[in-house]
Amino acid sequence: MLLIHRNNSPASKAYLKIYWPLAFACILLIANTSCQSQSYPQQSSNLSLDRKAKSDLELFLEAGAEKTLKTSNTTASELINTAQKYLGTPHCMGGTTKKCMDCSGLLVTTFKTHGINLPHGSEEQARYGKIIYELSQLQRGDLIFFIRSYNTNKFITHSGIYLGNDEFIHASSSQGVTISSVHNSWWNERFIFGTRIF
Incomplete structure (x- = not known):
């Protein structure tokens, strides 16, 4: 007792x-x-990541994600129309003009045209918007992100804008600003998530 x-x-x-x-x-x-x-959305069971990628994703989320981006009255279609004006623009690292641009530069320039400030750099851009892990759930105007597209210590290395119908616009190092399929094996195996900003 x-x-x-x-x-x-x-x-x-x-x-x-x-x-x-x-x-x-x-x-x-x-x-x-x-x-x-x-709290962030649970990673999709369909997303096949090795141990390092899973660890890198956790570290990325811990550092901050799903930030709000002020898009005012801009629509996804307006954003896409602006991005498509840069089709054929050559690729160059750090570029943000019609002369040449990189993947995140395409997004920076497209958004800036509509008075929206998006940081330059795919990894920082990926911190904005609601995370969507499933390719099948992406909607027109969502941002799309990839890992390991080139040799770097950064986690997220490539970005684009989803167009719908399994296609996205981006600045490829080999083709410049172009439209690619998310089912292309190169991009499909490097897809990490999309973000919804609208």
Whole structure:
């Protein structure tokens, strides 16, 4: 049998005055942190990732994802029409003009035309919008992201805009701004997720 001894000494009362508020504050802090933890969509069981890719995805999500992008009144069709004006533009790393552009540069320039600020760099662009893991769930105007398209320590290495009908527009290193199928084996095995910004 457990006996509880009540100590009403001045020292005991002073102890309680000091430590009970601290204990209560700690409980509130833990509860608040739990409530605010960001939850992301579960990775698709159809998405075949090796151990390193899964680990890299977890690290990417922990660093921040699904940020809101202010698109004002721009529609997916308007965005796509602008992107298609750059078809045939040659590829160059870091480029953002009709002279030459890279994959994230195509997105930066397209969005900027409509007054939308998107960072340059596929990995940072992938932090905006609701994550969609299933290719079959992508909608026209979604952004689409890939890994391991070239040798780098970055996780997400390529970006484009989904056009619908299993096609996306992007700046390819070999073809410049072009339209490709998501079922092309090169792109299909490197697809990581899409994001919905509209």
